[in-house]
Amino acid sequence: MTRQIVDDLEHLLRVLPDHVQEPLLRCPSNNELLEVVMDLGRPAEARYPGRDVTLTETDVAEADIEYVVSRISPFGDDNRAGIERTLHRISAIRNRRGRIVGLTLRVGRAIFDTIPLIEDLVRSEKSILLLGRPGVGKTTLLREVARVLADDLNKRVIVVDTSNEIGGDGDIPHPAIGSARRMQVPTPALQHDVMIEAVENHMPEVIIIDEIGTGLEAQAARTIAERGVQLVATAHGNTLDNLIANPTLMDLVGGIQAVTLGDEEARRRGTQKTVLERKAPPTFDVVVEIQSFSRVAVHPNVAETVDTILRGSTVEPEVRELDEEGDLRVVSAAEVRERRRLETQGRAIPLRGSPGPGGSGNRGAVVPGPQRRIFPFGLPKRRLQQAIRQTASPVTMVERLNDADTVLTLRSYYRRRPPAIREAEARGMPIRILKDASLAQIQQGVVALAGGTSSERPPVATALQEAQEASQRVLAYEPAVDLSPQNAYIRRLQHQLAQRYSLSSRSMGREPQRHVRIFREEEGSYTEDEEEL
Numbered sequence: 001m002t003r004q005i006v007d008d009l010e011h012l013l014r015v016l017p018d019h020v021q022e023p024l025l026r027c028p029s030n031n032e033l034l035e036v037v038m039d040l041g042r043p044a045e046a047r048y049p050g051r052d053v054t055l056t057e058t059d060v061a062e063a064d065i066e067y068v069v070s071r072i073s074p075f076g077d078d079n080r081a082g083i084e085r086t087l088h089r090i091s092a093i094r095n096r097r098g099r100i101v102g103l104t105l106r107v108g109r110a111i112f113d114t115i116p117l118i119e120d121l122v123r124s125e126k127s128i129l130l131l132g133r134p135g136v137g138k139t140t141l142l143r144e145v146a147r148v149l150a151d152d153l154n155k156r157v158i159v160v161d162t163s164n165e166i167g168g169d170g171d172i173p174h175p176a177i178g179s180a181r182r183m184q185v186p187t188p189a190l191q192h193d194v195m196i197e198a199v200e201n202h203m204p205e206v207i208i209i210d211e212i213g214t215g216l217e218a219q220a221a222r223t224i225a226e227r228g229v230q231l232v233a234t235a236h237g238n239t240l241d242n243l244i245a246n247p248t249l250m251d252l253v254g255g256i257q258a259v260t261l262g263d264e265e266a267r268r269r270g271t272q273k274t275v276l277e278r279k280a281p282p283t284f285d286v287v288v289e290i291q292s293f294s295r296v297a298v299h300p301n302v303a304e305t306v307d308t309i310l311r312g313s314t315v316e317p318e319v320r321e322l323d324e325e326g327d328l329r330v331v332s333a334a335e336v337r338e339r340r341r342l343e344t345q346g347r348a349i350p351l352r353g354s355p356g357p358g359g360s361g362n363r364g365a366v367v368p369g370p371q372r373r374i375f376p377f378g379l380p381k382r383r384l385q386q387a388i389r390q391t392a393s394p395v396t397m398v399e400r401l402n403d404a405d406t407v408l409t410l411r412s413y414y415r416r417r418p419p420a421i422r423e424a425e426a427r428g429m430p431i432r433i434l435k436d437a438s439l440a441q442i443q444q445g446v447v448a449l450a451g452g453t454s455s456e457r458p459p460v461a462t463a464l465q466e467a468q469e470a471s472q473r474v475l476a477y478e479p480a481v482d483l484s485p486q487n488a489y490i491r492r493l494q495h496q497l498a499q500r501y502s503l504s505s506r507s508m509g510r511e512p513q514r515h516v517r518i519f520r521e522e523e524g525s526y527t528e529d530e531e532e533l
Contacts, residue, residue: 004112006176008086009033012105015071015083017064020044023055038065039093039102065100073169077187078162082169087176089165108168110176111137114144116328117296117320121286122148127231129252129283129302131238132290138234139165139210141290145232146208147178155230158183158204162191166210180208192220199224209233218251222283231284240287240299240317244309247488253287253306254278258464258493260500272438274464274497276310278303295321312383312439372396372449375404377420378413379437387442395446406449407431408442440465467494470518471501480519482508491516 009030013021016036024030024046036055037045040062044055072090075081079092087108092100114137121128122145130138143166150157157180161167167182168174181202185194191209195217198207207224209217212235225231235252237243243253250256257279266273282302289297297317299305308315319331372395376384384397398404407424414421414433424431432449434441440462463486470481483494491507494516498505504521507514 005031005109006112007031007107007109008083008088009107011083011086012036012088012107015068016105017067019058020055020064023053027053033107035107036105037103038068038105040065065103068103068105069100076163077189080163082164084170085168085172085174087165087168087174089163108165109140110143110174111140112144112147112176114141114293115148116326117294117322118145118288118298119148121288121298121300122232123153125230126285127225127283128233128286128288129243130232130234130288130290131240131243132234133238136290137293138290142166142208142210142232142234143176146180146206147176149206149232150180151178156203156205157181157208158198158202158206159208160185160191160195160198160210162188162210166208192216195220195224199227199229204229206230206232211235212249212252215248215251218249218283222251225283233284239289239297240302240305241309243287244306247492251280252283253302254280254282256310256493258497258500260468260497272440272465274468276464278306278310282306289317295319309382312380312386312437314380314382372406373398373404374406374408374446374449375399375401375420375424377407377409377418379408379410379434379442383437383439383442384408384446387439387446391443391447393446393449395449405429408445408449409433410437411435463490464493464497467497467516467518471498471503474503474518474520475501480517483516483518485509485513485515494518 013024016024020036020038024033024036027033027046029048032048034047034049037047038060041059043057044060044064046053046055068090069081069092072081072083075092079094081090081092082088083090087110089106089108091104091106093102093104095101115122118128118141128145130141132138146157146159146166149155159166159173159177159180159182161173161182162185164170164184167177167180173180173182181204183194183198183202185191192214195207195209198204207229209221209231210233212218212221212233221231221233235243235249237246237249240253243249244256255278256276259275259277261273261275263273284302287299287302287305289299291297297319299315299317305315305317320328321331322328372393374384374395374397376397381397388395388397401407401420401423407421407429409421409431411433414431421431430449432445434445443462463484466483470483473481486494491514495505498516498518503518505516505518508517509515
């Protein structure tokens, strides 16, 4: 499929010293150039996909860095600068005294016609959140979404441009965003203020935001969505799972709260009394995980997906890809699983979101080295994945009995002796039997199969169960109970649980031993330190 690409490369080359510029002009593959690196005391380098090219025989001098700095815009608080009316980004490395000792000149390219994969979602007027690893094309896609909404759909579009990466440097935005208007952010710390200003002052129908990364920005995004404005934004994280586990940004998908169920409701659900539930409607209706320029995974109903994940079930996103002719096709979940199986050539498939080669978190990569391979029979796979992540156990989950060396199942299934269990017994394969499918039980089983204890902090479910038992002890007879040390996110959930019992709580000690104390106090419940809430 042919796409129009505008890179304005001549403007970037023009700011380089002659002895750095000339080797680049002779290079035949500059259409793939990613960035030029100039570090004081080292030769200048050009970086291409999969390779680096040394451009100079001599080391970069202070005069070379000053030459570049004098020909670009001033650096902002984020140490980024640009070139007027281009998408190129120049980032500075400074020493302790603030002097620039290194430059990264990143090539910015406007790639048109990149939204066929999500065009129907963009036209649906739903709020869309784009996720993906750095360099996968989130900002490029965001820029094209702004142009299509403004020019093709005649929407009133405002781009909140924190580092001028969407609309380019200078006061006049790059043509890549079409007729969309652009509001520049004076400093990254003020992005949330500009987001609110945009919706209050300029009556947009759509707001485009790159990199929501703080709690204040997440709150601003919710405020905008509640006013009926369509949001299209990117955020830190590769998958929806990453977002749910991020205490700063989880509000974008509705947030999570601990809920204590009654005995009858807990029995009906088949869970423990304390469960996690979504506490509010998601800010974004749709989440798109960008896997490459030609493939995305779409969660079309974020509220439903998050609820399903919190119940411990597996959710298969809708995978879309473009073929060689540029036609859109939806890939079934079965086909995705088959591809992964073929790619791994029968070896164990790592869990969703686990790091692949180089720690990039790619799905479908083969996990090297010996690991205990578990075949779960009758267990929620999502909950097993969560247990393995939280206990950091050297085990992995496989999808076929033939690939496993251990079976993990429930007592109720084992008693019935289904064919898979009988086959495992005939092979002499170890079978670990759990009494129920709670997260705590699965974690204990995983640690036991791994032959050791977890090196991580107690997981969320175990921590909440501890807080619940402590609350009951305080109500019954003990004046105060200290819980195990936890991180700030888990401590916040424990405080919320204590409040449900009308008890007081406070955080005690210093990291990493900071923990929650639950106690009775006549004047009411004590809230957690403000920074943790």
